[in-house]
Amino acid sequence: MARSKSRQRWYLQLHGQVGIALVMGFVIGVGARLLGPAGFPTEAFGETIGVVGDIFLRLLKMIIIPLIFTSLVCGVASLGDARSVGRVGLRTVLYYTLTTTLAILVGLTLVNVFTPGRYLDIGSSASLPEGISSSSQSLSQFLLHMVPDNIIAAMATGDVLPVIFFAILFGLFLVRLNGPNVEAVHRVIEGVLEVVQSLTLAIVKLAPIGIFALLAREVVRSGPELIMRLMPYFATVGGALLIHAFVTLPLLLLLLARRNPLDYFRAVLPALATAFSTASSSATLPLSMECAEKEAGIPRGVSSFVLPLGATVNMDGTALYEAVAALTIAQMYGVQLAFGQQAMVLLTALLASVGAAGIPMAGLVMMVVVLEAVGLPIEGIATIIAVDRVLDMMRTSTNVWSDLVGTAVIARFEGKTP
């Protein structure tokens, strides 16, 4: 099958189509903006096209909870006993912590060297998004939140972390018991997983259309005005993200997973492009799982554990962005953060990225945690908000890329490399 796929022309393959969609979305978006002064209804055009993208996004969201629950239960059950689940879990958490810390360090280095905050002035006219100051979560709240008091409510509201917690426990106890009833439950969940996966596959085929529509609307929406002043900040976050995505992570992939970074990148490109256009790690999860298993040959036992967990807690791009944004805001207010305070930024950025949900703008909301930790005014967020959407798209792709590299690394250490 793999051979027939590689013989297919590139534009018939999913990653080729996604590439075309990205270019077309960008070109059409820019074209619509250019035609605006000539009387073209640019905004209405962007919003109408966007509806197609929203349908794609809703289809992805529709599938998240059933996919996470069934794949995690089956994944944990296939790992066998609690000891091997614990081993994979420990390795996964180690990987997450390592890469997120490396990402933050790259960000901190660049923001100290380039000091983008000096180009910004205080008192921007932009206002804080609603509810941003009330949504910070302390560590204890975060831990408490992870344990659901009502699993149905958590599923119904799409609250992923408690569902992950319950699914892992469910999987562990499923393999501890024997007997026809328990086996029947196991088989039913496996059956549901098969159905959900084939539905996912069908949705994934629509990715190029969805990606095109979402990107075109985004380009139409975000104007070039404010962006100029924010360019140094934008370039610092963007540059640091690029270093992490194209240097650090490929090196880990090569050294730890012994995989060819270029081949792996190509195999998971549809997931990365979806992350870019949806700005949501959670919404991208179905594609990440599909690409990891079908295109990159990662065994399901590993991907169904590492990816859902990663989509919620492993956010290298978000952590890097938190650190750079916090220091930029400090520079903007003329505050020098000493080494100890920067270490505090590192720690809170790490925690904030774990606490951030895999949805658009979650990182911006979590900025409050970092700013409060080092005593900076949260109003600073209003200034950097203008370029946040594009940075959100970039950091989300980085988040997903790190999850996918992680699955390859863990698969190798588990001796399950294809």
Ligand code: ASP
């Ligand atoms: N949108 C990001 C994600 O889903 C989170 C963030 O806002 O940084 O991964």
